[in-house]
Amino acid sequence: MSSSQTSTHADDALVAKTDLRPLVEFIRQQAEATRVVIGARKRLSGGAIQENWLLELQIEGGPWAGARRWVLRSDALSALPASLGREQEFAVLQAVHQAGVKVPLPLWLCRDTSIHGRVFFLMEHVPGVAAGRLLSADAGPQGQTRLAAQLGANLARLHQLRPPCPALAFLPVPQESPALNTISAYRRYLDTLNEAYPVLEWGLRWCELNVPPSTGLCLLHRDYRTGNYLASERGLEAVLDWEFTGWGDPCEDLGWFTARCWRFTRPDLEAGGIGKLDDFLSGYHKVSPLRIERSQLHYWQVMATLRWAVIALQQGQRHLSGEEPSLELALTACLLPELELDILELTSGEAP
Amino acid sequence: MSQPNAHELLEIARQTLLEQLLPALPGELRYPARMIANAMAIAARENCLQTHARRQELALLSSLTGDTEAPLHEARRQLARDIRQGRHDSAQSQHSLTRALRQIALARLAVSNPKAVP
Numbered sequence: 427m428s429s430s431q432t433s434t435h436a437d438d439a440l441v442a443k444t445d446l447r448p449l450v451e452f453i454r455q456q457a458e459a460t461r462v463v464i465g466a467r468k469r470l471s472g473g474a475i476q477e478n479w480l481l482e483l484q485i486e487g488g489p490w491a492g493a494r495r496w497v498l499r500s501d502a503l504s505a506l507p508a509s510l511g512r513e514q515e516f517a518v519l520q521a522v523h524q525a526g527v528k529v530p531l532p533l534w535l536c537r538d539t540s541i542h543g544r545v546f547f548l549m550e551h552v553p554g555v556a557a558g559r560l561l562s563a564d565a566g567p568q569g570q571t572r573l574a575a576q577l578g579a580n581l582a583r584l585h586q587l588r589p590p591c592p593a594l595a596f597l598p599v600p601q602e603s604p605a606l607n608t609i610s611a612y613r614r615y616l617d618t619l620n621e622a623y624p625v626l627e628w629g630l631r632w633c634e635l636n637v638p639p640s641t642g643l644c645l646l647h648r649d650y651r652t653g654n655y656l657a658s659e660r661g662l663e664a665v666l667d668w669e670f671t672g673w674g675d676p677c678e679d680l681g682w683f684t685a686r687c688w689r690f691t692r693p694d695l696e697a698g699g700i701g702k703l704d705d706f707l708s709g710y711h712k713v714s715p716l717r718i719e720r721s722q723l724h725y726w727q728v729m730a731t732l733r734w735a736v737i738a739l740q741q742g743q744r745h746l747s748g749e750e751p752s753l754e755l756a757l758t759a760c761l762l763p764e765l766e767l768d769i770l771e772l773t774s775g776e777a778p
Numbered sequence: 779m780s781q782p783n784a785h786e787l788l789e790i791a792r793q794t795l796l797e798q799l800l801p802a803l804p805g806e807l808r809y810p811a812r813m814i815a816n817a818m819a820i821a822a823r824e825n826c827l828q829t830h831a832r833r834q835e836l837a838l839l840s841s842l843t844g845d846t847e848a849p850l851h852e853a854r855r856q857l858a859r860d861i862r863q864g865r866h867d868s869a870q871s872q873h874s875l876t877r878a879l880r881q882i883a884l885a886r887l888a889v890s891n892p893k894a895v896p
Contacts, residue, residue: 613862620851621851621854622851622854622855622857622858622859623854624839624854624857624858624861624879625879625882625883627857627858627861627862628861628866628875628876628879630862631861631862631864631866635867753810753813753814753817754813756817757813757816757820760820760890760891761890761891762886762890763883763884763886763887763889763890763891764887764890764894766879766883766886767880767883767887767896770876770879770880770883773876774872774873774876774880
């Protein structure tokens with residue numbers, strides 16, 4: 427889960443040792459250039475899961491000649507079980523870009539690990555602010571009407587992609603109801619842990635008892651929330667982090683975007699802490715023929731909070747297992763009580 | 779007591795970090811420094827509050843499972859099993875379940891992030 431695309435890591439010890447010549451040659455060939463110079467590169471955070479590097483390039487000759495700012499995105503050392511590899515993420519980026527979703531332009535995939543040590547792809551760098559705290563703190567009393575509507579419309583464009591889709595054949599199509607599928611997956615995960623989590627069990631049972639009729643399958647981002655897109659004074663610039671994409675119920679993405687746990691400093695602004703739900707939904711409905719009502723979101727907000735709780739546990743485990751010792755991962759696990767309270771609050775009243 | 783306990787040591791270490799080190803740190807190290815301060819505050823609160831919180835949790839869980847002998851981790855496991863098997867589905871049972879779980883979660887929130895306690 428990323429928090430910001432803009433800050434740099436202090437630990438660049440590895441950089442000095444890296445031989446950049448194979449990478450420069452790869453870019454030169456792909457860009458049909460006569461010469462490529464890497465002026466600067468810095469590591470972008472945005473990545474407990476992958477590594478992102480900003481490359482400032484000077485390209486001579488070919489269609490990309492000039493000064494270019496591109497992002498190199500590669501696999502990190504350890505990954506969350508549910509996340510896609512870079513090759514698959516690149517295919518997703520191409521498909522959604524063609525569908526008109528605002529994303530950084532995908533450039534080239536490199537499967538040859540002799541170039542950079544791991545599989546990576548290059549995409550255009552998009553300027554803007556991603557940090558959820560900054561965006562929600564600047565949202566103003568009524569929220570950002572235009573940004574909320576753009577985020578809704580953009581999500582609806584993504585949801586127009588329906589299975590089957592040959593370019594995305596690697597994404598499994600759920601056979602049973604996506605909600606029941608998710609509930610069993612989370613239960614299987616909880617069963618692998620040493621400790622039991624009664625609140626999460628209760629949330630899952632509640633979801634099992636209240637499964638809504640399915641709205642059909644479409645392509646989901648599965649991490650569509652404030653913190654994972656770039657915005658500027660012009661509004662939405664690009665949606666990032668496509669590694670959790672899969673087929674599912676469109677309401678799942680809307681529940682995730684609007685869940686309380688992703689509203690940062692503005693819990694009153696239901697649309698991701700940056701806007702009003704009505705503005706977001708009206709943007710969605712301008713593009714999508716699906717009518718999604720406010721009442722349908724409640725169920726998927728419970729599911730969203732359960733999912734974030736499961737991810738927080740997984741992040742804590744990555745730290746505890748010694749796989750990737752990290753204070754940030756350890757602190758993520760400490761979010762659990764807040765998420766548990768949200769789950770209890772959402773499920774204590776009458777069923778929706 | 780003439781010697782500082784774990785809580786007091788963590789508190790003064792955290793205060794030193796925030797007041798003396800943090801202002802002297804370059805920008806990119808401030809976020810990690812704040813995370814360290816946060817982790818120390820959580821550890822200090824856990825040290826103070828955990829014994830009572832665990833006792834309260836055990837009492838609440840055994841009132842739900844009906845087993846007063848089981849240790850805490852076993853009581854959690856038993857309740858989780860009961861919930862999954864649908865033994866708390868009735869409206870009455872849901873009510874007492876969510877009320878007890880809320881009390882337990884609030885006690886843990888008082889350790890992890892007291893500012894978020896409603």
